[in-house]
Amino acid sequence: MSATLSFPNVFVDASKALNHDEARISAPWLVAFRESQLHQLEQCLLPTRKTEDWRYSSRHLKMSDAIAKPLTTATKSTLNNDFVDLDGYLVVFVNGHFAADRSRLPENAELTIKPFSALSNEKAEQVLSTAMPSADSAPATPPAQFPFTAINAAYLSDGVYISVPKNIKVDKPIQVQFHSEGEGTSAARVFLVAEQGAEATLIEEFSGQTQTELLTTSVTDINLKEQSEIRYIRLNTEQQQISHVGITSVTQHRNSRFKSYCIGLGGTLRRHDLKVKLVEPGAECSLDGVCVTLEKQHYDNHTEIEHVSAHCQSEENYRCIAGDQSHIVFNGRIMIHRDAQKTSGAMSNKNLLLSSSAEIDTKPELEIYADDVKCAHGTTIGQLDEEELYYLVTRGISPDNAATMLTLGFVNELVQKIPNDIIREKIEKRLESLIQSAFKEV
């Protein structure tokens, strides 16, 4: 209860102190932005079991005074061993600060990738005001239920602005790495706009280490203009002690294509919200997700696809595996507005429980106001199939190995779709050693 009592004051005070201490060294836009978001934060409550949207996850939320410390000090830390430089564009943040010496930004004018701190004050203000819901447009999630976006704003140090100009097809991946170390809360922010006919692949990866308590808040905004295509790979694969609450908001215009591949591994508290708004005809999105938790870990996937306009298509495939005493939540919402005729939507969520003490809560939600739509959803929860296990074992494969193969096989179809070979192989290896460890202990 004490944590709840001091919330949100402890965060508000920390943000004020941050502004006070850094006022002389920080850019005016940043000071102004932090301040402008404080009133949002002041209205926030921590979600509880009774907050529908946090029903299954609030019990994993342990907010302490230690975690309220803004993690804004840049350290000379080394990135984790499994960090792979894809040799494309690279933007690295350490504890929220842009690490110029580790980044590789474009040298031509064809593509803009810049930390907020390198933008003009005017441009930075403009970018942040587009990204933040203005006072007159109500945010999709009321701040009272989702304080983490407000915390992210109040604790922000820097972020990345990516703009892919008209008809430019960026063939090298744009890799954004957020690394955090120490105790407290860090803020990660990405803003991407793909102009008409532009194409790019954005890879967001979170990493870090902590011996105590560390919370990452992340906010990503992606705006796809007419005919553009964005492939979005998100790796929420940081060390399990790190908590992470993040939100990705996508707005799609006419005939644009958005494809996401979200890989989530469990932690103390993990939550990713992916919200896609199809606002003009012909837009298409496909959302793939793979989520694995073990031990006492937690992971919460909240997705929301909003069909605002007619003739749009959405497809969603999430597969989750929970072992030991871990806990996964999948909440997939599809909302089809009255004018969104000829919508085609398909959502599938398949879940695999590896132990009788693991828990998966899945909730598909369809809200349909148009009358001429195709919308399907399906959810399954199961265990490894005895017959399949037996079949593999009769070929000389050990039961542990057979169980590992079947478990990996459950998500393999989605892993194979990851549109970057190096990342895909890295994920394959990571999942393999993780799943192997799950069965070795038995």
Next chain:
Amino acid sequence: MLKISNLQASVEGTQILKGIDLVVRPGEVHAIMGPNGSGKSTLSQVLAGNEAYDITGGEATLDGKSLIEMPTEQRAREGIFLAFQYPVEIPGVSNLQFLRTAINSIREYRGEEEIDAVSFMKRAKEKIKQVNLDPAFLKRGVNEGFSGGEKKRNEIMQMLMLEPKLAILDETDSGLDIDALKVVADGVNALRSPERSVIMVTHYQRLLDYIVPDYVHVLAKGKIIKSGGKELALELEEKGYGWLGIDEE
């Protein structure tokens, strides 16, 4: 090679095998025939190590080693291969990955090194052609979307890859057209050697035209009631099981 004496087994409390005696020597091909429900498939499953069946008495040994307490995977590593009557589909696990893991598990047990990628691929491509399946199947999930006949041919392909000492074919001929039957028979015949043995469990004499057995046994109500040479199968074909005093189901 295989020695079974007075083997008894039950499933969910129902006695299915009521004392089987059978000796299979190296290089021999035995056919086990009998009406539905006689225990043919149970015998195959019990030898392969299906834990759904309880062995309630008797003994079965492979080269002198008791199979009764031997884990399923170890039986395979010792050289037993069961071609399933109804092979399962395993989407997400590719045939290649599956075969390679199986081969390496067996090699490891025998103290051999892992098979190198090049010779593995070469062998896999060769064997899949031998059973007349599209090499593209190697990359697909195990039996995923395969027709009944393709699944059976894939069982034979696996058998050719693993080169077992004792192959047990559980009604591999059922549901096959004549061309597929020939492919299966060719596969089994290719594997025949003085060191390898085969047990064919079948309902029909048809398969025995292509794989000529050394011995034919009739299994009924959990016991072998008659054994003979290959001519016994022809007699069964002609007269049915009624001639042996068995009610045909």
